[in-house]
Amino acid sequence: MSAKSLELYVHIPFCVKKCAYCDFLSASADENTRQEYIRNLLEEIKEKGKQYPDYEITTVFIGGGTPSILKAGQIADVLEEVYRSFSVRPDAEITIECNPGTLSFEKLSIYKTAGINRISVGLQSTDNDELRELGRIHTYEEFLQSYDLIRKVGFSNVNIDIMAALPGQTALSYEKTLRHVLSLRPEHISAYSLIIEEGTPFFEKYEADELLREKGDKPLFLPSEETEREMYEQTKELFAEHGYERYEISNYAKNGYACRHNIGYWRRENYLGLGLGSSSLVENVRFHNTTNLLDYNRGMFGQQDMEVLDKKSQMEEFMFLGLRMTNGVARKDFETAFGLPVENVYGTVLDKQVADGLVKKEAGRIFLTERGMDVSNYVMAQFLI
């Protein structure tokens, strides 16, 4: 019997400058603040390591913010502490999120030596006007330089983030972004639609426009619903043509390069968050770290708003998270987890969704159809009990 598995997420809440659409827990900070944070993060890793001695780490994901804003040595220190405090599997997937304009050959080399084997770069668009509007700190050209360095250092598992439905974006400019990105042959691409989040500068600027679009009316700055839909179709078609498999609503990968860490979230594997504001799910208990940097720096690493998930919540999550993946959920997994067939709980819902052409049942699996993917929120809401 092998040890229980656990994924680690390490949060770096710093960036050069906050983007106009970003609602993540992140801000710019000076050198001292960053150093103090890392000191405490190392403490937390040490402390949490003692709490999970029976677990084997399968993936590590260093996210942010912009983790690559830190000195390479700081990242190496963090990983070393992880290796010391936890038992990390030799084949673990270890990812770091980077932004163009914060990378150098030396930095990337240190990452590689430290054991990082997957790089995720935020590009968003190859159109410099669109990048400026988003409040990104880099141009497309600067991205190309960074990408080149990543390959030169020898990383062979790279993700590029791109975004559709940006203000001012057209189907044509988006297609250019797609084609540029494809020509670089990354192993993995995440293609998101911009979401106008409350509390961001974009919300004030585009909220009214967003409402127009929601009703199916013509927005002024954002691409219309039809255009957005066209972009979405383009993404699916072009990526398929180039040998990328869509394995989740927004994620595409070459064979064998799907992100193991993220799949863990959708399969409800155990994961432990380290660092400010990070979230965890361990043995069906959900909890969070403090979002207050001062508290965190005082060593308050305790679990907050602990939520013990009951069977009902577990089933709901099993369905709405599992259905994000194109291969959906396995009947067998449901039965193993909950001790009864999925039909006993979701029989009526499934029949209706299947009849409406939104869900398919095939070869022991339940998954969304293309149409079901398009309106996945609507479908998933039906699986709440």
Place this chain on the structure above:
Amino acid sequence: MAHIDQSKIRNFCIIAHIDHGKSTLADRIIEMTGTLTSREMQSQVLDNMDLERERGITIKSQAVRIIYKAKDGEEYIFNLIDTPGHVDFNYEVSRSLAACDGAILVVDAAQGVEAQTLANVYLALDHNLDVMPVINKIDLPSAQPDAVAQEIEDVIGIEAMDAPRISAKTGLNVEEVLEQLVKKIPAPQGDPEAPLKALIFDAIYDSYKGVIVFCRIKEGCVKVGTKIKMMATGATDEVTEVGYFGAGQFIPCEELSAGMVGYICASIKNVRETRVGDTVTEADRPCAEALPGYKKVNPMVYCGLYPADSAKYPDLRDALEKLQINDASLQYEPETSIALGFGFRCGFLGLLHLEIIQERLEREFNLDLVTTAPGVIYKVHKTDGEVIELTNPSNLPDPSEIEYMEEPMVSAEIMVTSDYIGAIMDLCQERRGIYVSMEYIEKTRALIKYDLPLNEIIYDFFDALKSRSRGYASFDYEMKGYVRSELVKLDILVNKEEVDALSFIVFKDSAYERGRKMCEKLKEEIPRHLFEIPIQAAVGGKIIARETIKAMRKDVLAKCYGGDISRKKKLLEKQKEGKKRMRQVGNVEIPQEAFMSVLKLDED
């Protein structure tokens, strides 16, 4: 046993235009006479319904007994009955007045006499009450107490020069009000030895005590064990408790005798046995004739009320029955809608009354309701000579059977400062008003009279009036009668299916405009479905307007990683919760609010 000395009792109410400080004065009196210590005081004691405090209005009459030691050294019992201020609740005012011997008229020192001031004074005079004016809010910078006193004398014609000038808010000169009460409001009369004759002015239902009857004893007396008889319903019961009103509580006492205000419990379980306005007498020794009761008020506005969950139909029926005990103007009868199932067609005095009842049903009885568009009573003259009183648009006969229709008109009085006369006349004109007259009450204020169709004022007339006069206009109306009118039924089709609960009667020339707006509004209210939904307005089978709700193309949350899951779940829950508040009509889910859309056509 000696009865309480009538000469030491004063039964009075406070009347005022809305916001002139009626409830604040009541609070101050209660506080100053030590009925409640200030620690126990909660602002506006008598408005004890949550709804009343939230909205700052009085809906239900309330009574409280106060002991006041006057400067003449004597102790007096004051029975204060608080009354509502809104035009919709005139019937409540009317009831309370019947239990009183006098009224304090509160007038705002800055705003002076308003439409409701007049309406309430006339009501009080109708009931032969002595009216004692009080000028309130003299602490306001814009207060003009002397000018307002003059205005009261000029416009109303009652003595006002020695009216107390007070600030109910700060308590300034409130003592003076209490002193004048003793002198100016007459003591009650009535023979305590005569057969019992008591007027029911309110009633509530208590699950332990049964119906609690609020009454004013006009003659005779009542105590535990008295066999009482309700003169109108003939019901007899034995009294189990009598008492008077403390602040916010019932205080039992030995007996209630002529001149007193209090309550009677008689284990009355059947709520229908009690009617506000009825006379209570002794079963064995009845009085010769019943008291005149109240002016009966008829509902003017009708709408359908349906339980959101159709299994709650019996609960809704019980709730309506209980509310009707102390709100005789609420009327209801069962009806069925294809879209909404079983419910009730209910009659109200006005739109505020409707809203209040709806909210009370939802809060006090925990019911979730769907309300259909309010309408008035139309008279349909059929070709065969029959005349139908139409309260539900769905019952309109086929046009070929209709000779003609009539709609109710009201005489409206609007008081407004001269700056806004033009705007208000425009509004009345738009609402098909017929100009009657205008007179200047003072240099800068005019009283405008219009005849208006009731169906033009039941929706948002008050709001329009307030916004076009920047809050300066005040409004009162009374029923005038029926006039012949060109009316049509506007039907709404959602996804090609007629939704009966959305139909309404409209003036022919407004049909196109209303139909178009209704379609637009429904397009906003009904969420997108997986398929396209046409929304059409039709008159007599002919489509006059159309909107289309586009099919939902995309509804995706792009990102969902470890930290997003709780939030994502909340989002889905919200989506699902939204569905619960919908009514399924055909294969379309219509939000409950959409059935009230017609009310919002003049917004934007």
